[in-house]
Amino acid sequence: MRWPFRLPPQCLLIRTKPKDLGNRAFLPRTPSRNLQSISSGAEFEARLLERLIEPCEDRAAANNELRWLKEHAQKTAPGDVETQHALLNRFVDERSTGKPLQYILGTEYFGDLELECRPGVLIPRQETAASISYLVHLLSLAPELPRRLRVLDLCTGSGCIPLLFQHELAKARPDIQLRLLGVDISLEALQLAQDNRSRLLETARLQLPNVDEEQKLSHPTGPKYDTPRRSLDILNTTEFIQADVLAEDYLTHDPAKPESDVPSLEAALRLQSTIRLGERRRRSTFYEPRPKIWKVIICNPPYISPNEFLHTTSRSVRDFEPKLALVPPVNSQGPHTDQGDTFYPRLLKIADSHQAIVVLFEVADMAQALRVAQMAKSYQIVQDESAPANKYWRDWLRSAHRWDHIEIWRDQPDQASDNGTPEVIDGFDVVGRGNGRSVVCWKYAARRWFGNGQPISTQIAELKAQAT
């Protein structure tokens, strides 16, 4: 498998290798404007370009980056050529230390959303966006998708997943009322997620057609929703809360952990959690009085083992992106590769206790995908073993707890497989092109969403045929 598919996306910065991504994944930044004013000469530019070649790895990528950095300098100091020169020099200095371009520009594309990025929070990756878009696309084709859908995104980081989910579902299915909740342990991440939400809220308000200012600020109501109105509605109720997804007890009181006062997920939900952002405490509204069901649960957890972190991640990732977002606490004595798997058993348990009907968990590669798919499969066996003797209850429990259909999605799940035929590895359907990127599990109950009563795997296959 050739680069970039060898490494997990958290090891890579997509924009530095646009030519490897194909047109679909590569999203150019805003169109170039007249850049003459910024550069007084070819020599100055040539020097900057030379300094960018090492972090960018080739001349074409360095040229692209130089163009974006110039645009950024122009935007930062409009009309002031001298300051633009100084800024550009500084940006190139920063970039040549390996600092990711996204942290310098302050934004990154995720699907077609431009989101803010800040040091301290993981830069969203295009492979993650591709999985989310494909999931939303499949769901949007389901004729009986519940009119109220609750989506929980664990380890939300910049909030990119719930924000893209709402953006795409509101476009495809403005009839669906979405409730989105993003959870993270890091206050820096939560602050950025809130800021990204506010940014999109502002855009959605500006797009509202023919509505006066007062109406734009209020919660929109009405029998018929258009996409901007639905987006506004969803964004208004999208929340981000702090919780430790790994903690099972009520509150984690481990003095050795700096984040020891972070509540567990259950505690955060039960307390109608408050998020502390600086001095401000904000009270959640929509999940009172603690509805338990999250029909869709998504998570892109830290999944790189300490050994892989040292040996497979780029210097730029190691030096500049938060290790908390990349490497989970180790809780296995097994092979070093398995030490990236810490989150998955816990995620399966959360999905079970919140009665999720579909889950999508991102993984590093095909090997981890197969381990996680196997965990999901054996989760049902644990439940089956503990089932009561009564056949009726046993059957009911089985269908309620087990994953009816488990599949593995590659980096580009919407593409046909490399040889164009359906692929099965170790008994799991494998979808798309690229490396293993996510494990997607469906419960029996999802059959109702598709409305034709066939087994879930047949229904999913039909959906995928429609989607391509």
Ligand SMILES: C[S@@+](CC[C@H](N)C(=O)[O-])C[C@H]1O[C@@H](n2cnc3c(N)ncnc32)[C@H](O)[C@@H]1O
């Ligand atoms: C791989 S990043 C994913 C960020 C974002 N969802 C994305 O796709 O770009 C993992 C996130 O998990 C958060 N995290 C790490 N440990 C956590 C824990 N125990 N509980 C909740 N969040 C955690 C990190 O702060 C980080 O934002």
